[in-house]
Amino acid sequence: MTHNFTVSPDFNPSHISGWYIFNTWLQRAINEEIHLELYNSATEQRKAIADDQVQLIYANPYDATALVRDKGFIPVARADNKTDEAIIAVNHESLILNVEQLTDGTRISSTDDPDVRMMCMIMLEPAGLNKSNTITIQRDAYILIAKDLLKNDADIGFFLEDTYNELSDITKKQLRPIVHSQIHVIHHLLLVGPKLAHKKNDMQSSLLSMVDDPKGAGVLKSLNFERWIVVGQEEAEFMIDLMDTLAE
Amino acid sequence: MKDMMPDDISGEYQEHMFSYHDGTHRKVLFTNIETQLPEGSLIVSRADLRGIITDVNQSFIEMSAYHKDELIGQPHCILRHPDMPAAAFGDLWKMVQQRNKWHGYVKNLRKDGGFYWVYATVIANIRNGDITGFTSVRRRTSRTKINEAETHYQTL
Numbered sequence: 014m015t016h017n018f019t020v021s022p023d024f025n026p027s028h029i030s031g032w033y034i035f036n037t038w039l040q041r042a043i044n045e046e047i048h049l050e051l052y053n054s055a056t057e058q059r060k061a062i063a064d065d066q067v068q069l070i071y072a073n074p075y076d077a078t079a080l081v082r083d084k085g086f087i088p089v090a091r092a093d094n095k096t097d098e099a100i101i102a103v104n105h106e107s108l109i110l111n112v113e114q115l116t117d118g119t120r121i122s123s124t125d126d127p128d129v130r131m132m133c134m135i136m137l138e139p140a141g142l143n144k145s146n147t148i149t150i151q152r153d154a155y156i157l158i159a160k161d162l163l164k165n166d167a168d169i170g171f172f173l174e175d176t177y178n179e180l181s182d183i184t185k186k187q188l189r190p191i192v193h194s195q196i197h198v199i200h201h202l203l204l205v206g207p208k209l210a211h212k213k214n215d216m217q218s219s220l221l222s223m224v225d226d227p228k229g230a231g232v233l234k235s236l237n238f239e240r241w242i243v244v245g246q247e248e249a250e251f252m253i254d255l256m257d258t259l260a261e
Numbered sequence: 262m263k264d265m266m267p268d269d270i271s272g273e274y275q276e277h278m279f280s281y282h283d284g285t286h287r288k289v290l291f292t293n294i295e296t297q298l299p300e301g302s303l304i305v306s307r308a309d310l311r312g313i314i315t316d317v318n319q320s321f322i323e324m325s326a327y328h329k330d331e332l333i334g335q336p337h338c339i340l341r342h343p344d345m346p347a348a349a350f351g352d353l354w355k356m357v358q359q360r361n362k363w364h365g366y367v368k369n370l371r372k373d374g375g376f377y378w379v380y381a382t383v384i385a386n387i388r389n390g391d392i393t394g395f396t397s398v399r400r401r402t403s404r405t406k407i408n409e410a411e412t413h414y415q416t417l
Contacts, residue, residue, distance in 0.1 A: 251386075255305060259382070
């Protein structure tokens with residue numbers, strides 16, 4: 014039986030090959046057939062989850078909430094020293110220096126990644142901005158958000174910090190972050206669904222030892238991860254509680 | 262809880278004595294010096310069923326001006342500012358114990374006597390159907406909302 018694995022669509026496109034390499038490595042490590050299916054948007058991915066087509070997922074914190082609470086997924090691991098933070102950026106020539114200078118009617122370029130969107134909307138609250146007094150331009154990829162800012166088609170752009178940092182130097186020179194989130198305690202999680210849950214312990218021991226194995230270390234490098242660390246149920250539950258407090 | 266100490270205070274201060282339900286008292290010292298929560302920062306803490314702090318993040322430590330070991334094991338009211346009327350927190354415990362989310366604008370007291378305003382959210386941690394504690398997240402809010410809350414709290 015083949016199990017489907019997917020990755021939250023907010024990952025950097027330059028790591029696509031890394032996820033395929035990881036999938037090959039994982040299949041050998043736990044002796045299971047696993048098919049990697051990548052979706053173009055959070056909406057497409059959520060439909061696949063709702064249809065029970067996913068048994069293993071590297072999920073963003075927002076989706077992890079529904080997966081654990083409603084679908085019975087359990088936490089396996091997360092990347093060490095990687096927290097999910099968001100950035101709001103402007104064109105480098107913009108007169109906007111901080112959030113509180115933003116006004117009603119601000120044009121926001123954003124993907125449909127719910128965690129980044131939620132973190133960034135929270136960062137707009139000190140300016141009194143919300144869904145009802147801003148204009149959102151939805152894009153499928155972070156590079157398109159950068160383009161909107163460069164062409165002045167949007168006033169601000171929402172980015173996952175990791176993805177922003179991996180934009181090309183030429184692009185970043187033409188942009189300027191006005192605020193970074195400093196949450197420190199939320200992460201993407203590798204979660205396993207009920208049909209593959211019997212492999213959780215095998216996965217955890219394989220993932221933990223990955224850093225000590227030359228092949229595994231190469232796979233980690235292709236994902237830009239230092240190492241995996243195990244995530245217990247309570248750590249995941251705490252993060253989910255935190256996401257609940259933030260969701261309106 | 263220990264009284265606040267003049268040596269910890271920056272600037273001119275006033276005194277206020279809080280009396281708690283268990284018959285204990287605490288003297289707090291407060292100034293009119295405001296510290297703004299940095300943009301993008303979220304203050305996160307967890308408490309047990311009695312409201313005793315069990316975990317805090319770095320932003321909590323920085324904004325409260327306490328060391329982590331001075332916070333863990335203390336009740337959340339270590340941060341209560343004299344300008345916050347009890348009625349402002351009115352339905353907090355009832356709401357979260359009924360498994361609802363509580364929101365409110367809160368003026369918090371720092372160890373150095375200064376204050377900071379936040380928009381706070383508290384939820385119950387539910388494990389296997391039981392409430393095992395509480396998570397609180399505090400974030401920066403707009404000056405307009407702060408002014409509205411200040412005006413409202415003066416009437417309570």
